[in-house]
Amino acid sequence: MKLENLYISLICIFALSGCSVKNYLFNYSQPNRPRFAQLNTFTPPSEIKDTIKVVSYNIKFSRKIELAIQLLTTDPDLKNADILLLQEMDETGAQTIALALKCNYVYYPAVIYPRKGKDFGNAILSKWEMSDDEKIILPNFSINQRERIAVGATIQIQDKKIRVYCVHLGVFVKPTDRKMRISRVVDRIPADIKYAVIGGDFNSFTKKDRKEINEAFTKNNFDNSTSGIGWTHALGKKIQLDHIYTKGFTVVSKGKVINRKPSDHLPVWIEIK
Numbered sequence: 001m002k003l004e005n006l007y008i009s010l011i012c013i014f015a016l017s018g019c020s021v022k023n024y025l026f027n028y029s030q031p032n033r034p035r036f037a038q039l040n041t042f043t044p045p046s047e048i049k050d051t052i053k054v055v056s057y058n059i060k061f062s063r064k065i066e067l068a069i070q071l072l073t074t075d076p077d078l079k080n081a082d083i084l085l086l087q088e089m090d091e092t093g094a095q096t097i098a099l100a101l102k103c104n105y106v107y108y109p110a111v112i113y114p115r116k117g118k119d120f121g122n123a124i125l126s127k128w129e130m131s132d133d134e135k136i137i138l139p140n141f142s143i144n145q146r147e148r149i150a151v152g153a154t155i156q157i158q159d160k161k162i163r164v165y166c167v168h169l170g171v172f173v174k175p176t177d178r179k180m181r182i183s184r185v186v187d188r189i190p191a192d193i194k195y196a197v198i199g200g201d202f203n204s205f206t207k208k209d210r211k212e213i214n215e216a217f218t219k220n221n222f223d224n225s226t227s228g229i230g231w232t233h234a235l236g237k238k239i240q241l242d243h244i245y246t247k248g249f250t251v252v253s254k255g256k257v258i259n260r261k262p263s264d265h266l267p268v269w270i271e272i273k
Contacts, residue, residue: 026112027147032135034119036091037106038098039130044156051252051273052082052157056199056244058168058265059086061113061120062093067262069100075257077269083155084125085166085244087201094123103127108135110149110168122151122166122200129156136188138169138181146170150185150200154193163193167200175212178202182216197272198222199244201265210240217245225251225270232256232266242268249273 028034055078059068072078084103086094091107098105109121124130133153152165165185169178182198189196198217204210214224222245231238242256242265249272256266 028109028111028121029137029147031137032108034091035106035108035133035135036094037130037133038095039104039106039133039153041104042102042127044128049082049158051271053080053269053271054083054085054197054199054244054246055081055267055269056085056087056166056201056242057267058088058201058242058263059093060263060265061088061118062090064262065093065096069097071257071259071262071267072097072101075259077255077257078267081269082127082157083162083164083197084123085164085197085199086123086125087166087168089121089123090119094125098123098125101125101127104130106130106133106151106153108149108151110137110147114146122149122168124151124153124155124164124166126153126155126164130154131156134188136165136185138184139177148181150198152185152188160195161193162195162197163189164196165198165200167198167202169201169203171203171205173203175206175208178204178209179212179216182213183220186216186220186222195246195248196222197244197246197249199226199242199268201242203241204243205239205241213243220247222247223249223251225249225272226254226256226268229254229256229268232268233264234260235264241265244268244270246270246272 109119
């Protein structure tokens with residue numbers, strides 16, 4: 001059965017049973033489905049690069065995609081990114097941004113989000129060729145049973161292979177369980193990969209959260225490449241929830257863009273060598 005037909009069938013089942021899709025939590029628990037991807041649509045840049053730019057951005061419920069595109073294409077710290085890690089995406093939002101930025105992309109939804117009635121997941125976009133994409137279903141310790149995932153892909157930049165993961169951790173998760181989830185992602189990196197980037201929305205609200213997350217990464221020789229950039233989310237209290245960790249790179253510059261029109265999160269960026 002095609003994905004579109006499966007989705008329509010689910011809608012009909014919910015309607016006939018008197019359930020509202022809008023209020024129903026549905027986890028996509030199959031290992032690699034649903035999947036939306038265009039991995040080699042755009043030709044890689046021809047110029048020789050000494051550095052690459054990585055951006056991570058939680059675009060709240062994919063609501064303001066056009067505003068996000070405007071920011072991603074005009075801000076000097078964000079435009080022309082080589083790799084983008086996007087959270088809280090639906091398929092239309094991921095594809096629309098990829099086309100606007102002329103990027104290849106892969107997107108996996110984690111759930112049909114309650115109350116919104118739409119898909120909710122992670123996407124990786126890149127101007128370079130991508131392969132070997134996967135969805136990692138993270139251990140579910142959430143009190144609301146909402147599934148969280150990481151999305152991975154290998155990106156070929158000139159003669160280097162970079163393993164990249166886009167992560168979105170839950171809110172109501174114990175700090176030690178966050179460490180376990182990060183370890184689950186790191187353990188999936190192939191042994192022959194020298195370069196890796198893992199970023200996203202870690203929902204690291206407490207010092208203990210950040211401590212456990214950092215320990216999971218430093219144990220595996222990752223650097224906290226967005227350390228010290230300050231708050232990226234303000235809900236009563238300004239705090240850094242969005243991070244990018246790297247392995248095998250030197251950070252040349254890093255920062256965030258303070259523009260809250262497209263989302264309640266700020267986009268963060270790094271330039272690495």
